[in-house]
Amino acid sequence: MSLDVLVKDGVLPDGRQADIAIQGDRIVDVAPGISAEAGTVVDAGGCLVSPPFVDPHFHMDATLSYGTPRINASGTLLEGIALWGELKEILTHEAVVERALAYCDWAVSMGLLAIRTHVDTCDDRLLGVEALIEVRERVKDYIDLQLVAFPQDGFYRDPTARANTIRALDMGVDVVGGIPHFERTMADGRRSVTELCEIAADRGLPVDLHCDETDDPESRHIEQLAYETQRLGLQGRVAGSHLTSMHSMDNYYVSKLLPLIAEAEVSVIPNPLINIVIQGRHDTYPKRRGLTRVPEMRAHGIRVGWGQDCVLDPWYSLGTADMLDVAFMGLHVAQMTSPEDMAHCFRMVTEENAAIIGLKDYGLHKGAVASLVVLDAGNPIEALRLRADRRAVIAKGKVVAQRATVPTALSLPGRPASVDRRVR
Ligand code: FE2
Secondary structure: OEEEEEEEEEEOOOOOEEEEEEEOOEEEEEEOOOOOEEEEEEEOOOOEEEOOEEEEEEOOOOOOOOOOOOOOOOOOHHHHHHHHHHHHHOOOHHHHHHHHHHHHHHHHHOOEEEEEEEEEOOOOOOHHHHHHHHHHHHOOOOOEEEEEEEOOOOOOOOOOHHHHHHHHHHOOOOEEOOOHHHOOOHHHHHHHHHHHHHHHHHHOOOEEEEEOOOOOOOOOHHHHHHHHHHHOOOOOOEEEEEOHHHHHOOHHHHHHHHHHHHHHOOEEEOOHHHHHHHOOOOOOOOOOOOOOOHHHHHHOOOOEOOOOEOOOOOOOOOOOOOHHHHHHHHHHHOOOOOHHHHHHHHHHHHHHHHHHOOOOOOOOOOOOEOOEEEEOOOOHHHHHHHOOOEEEEEEOOEEEEEOOOOOOOOOOOOOOOOOOOOOO
């Protein structure tokens, strides 16, 4: 049999050595020493071959806009929202598409091949929605892009957000979003969670709410989200993004809350790069970190993935589309430093994120979609330590990025001599 692509001499995240045979857009074999003709051979050189990175939380309508029309001087969430409001006034369809496509190129170069992006629905023109629907179509051969209808200024608080959010879903946006902590009152926030979950249930859609992205320990909309998920039978289809208020909650209440989230099978998406710079801004010292309680959630069987949230936009002035940066920050802030925890942090930006956004046929097994990344590292922990270079990226059976390598002295002793490394 002649293959389209053969990836030779790779090491899988679980440590197995394997070649990967690709025909069309599917993996047809994963085994050591595959000998077959192939149109393209990618030599992994003894390096880690992973399923692609997945980002379950992003804002592609705002990305790469840093400094337009000004920067966020206070660094707070609220100034970021106000600044985004100024930017929205001057957006054009073409500019949103151009920035989004540029970001998708960055993502490909980093082996990031599936992204769930929120898109603001508080705009009567729904300019961002139209632009990102176009981008979703234009990148579909190499990136799986999911869109979340996101009423940034409040589902009830903004006068036309409710109607526009429903209109965006009618246009083909994939997921129901919301922002209960930004509504006028806690009661409105709770009510928005209920209605948004009912909309999702009626339409058979997933839910992903910005939920309790605040340092206020009284912000408890996650409780309502877990309740509505169970009441409406949405188990496994609902995610709560951020949940930063849980950082500041009373331990007794959290001990009641975590089993409720687990029971409802609500997934959680903290965004460590953003949480660590935006939360705690009103504190003196000690200054709260704001990241939600990731190890504790894991211990309760709650699925948690790391999200990126922002790159060069009104909320965050850095970022590179590298999910290894995201996991690296999360690992540090959550103090997940045991070997098992570090390896899990890598799984969070690959397998766990893929499960959270419901990616089909994801992974490195026979029959899976032939998307993968070859990393200049020997194993997942080393990939995190080095924020390893991507040697090659394959998307749906096509080699979409490749990088030359040079030797480096950063590897641990005992690594195979055949492994070329590139100094970062
Ligand atoms: Fe967000």
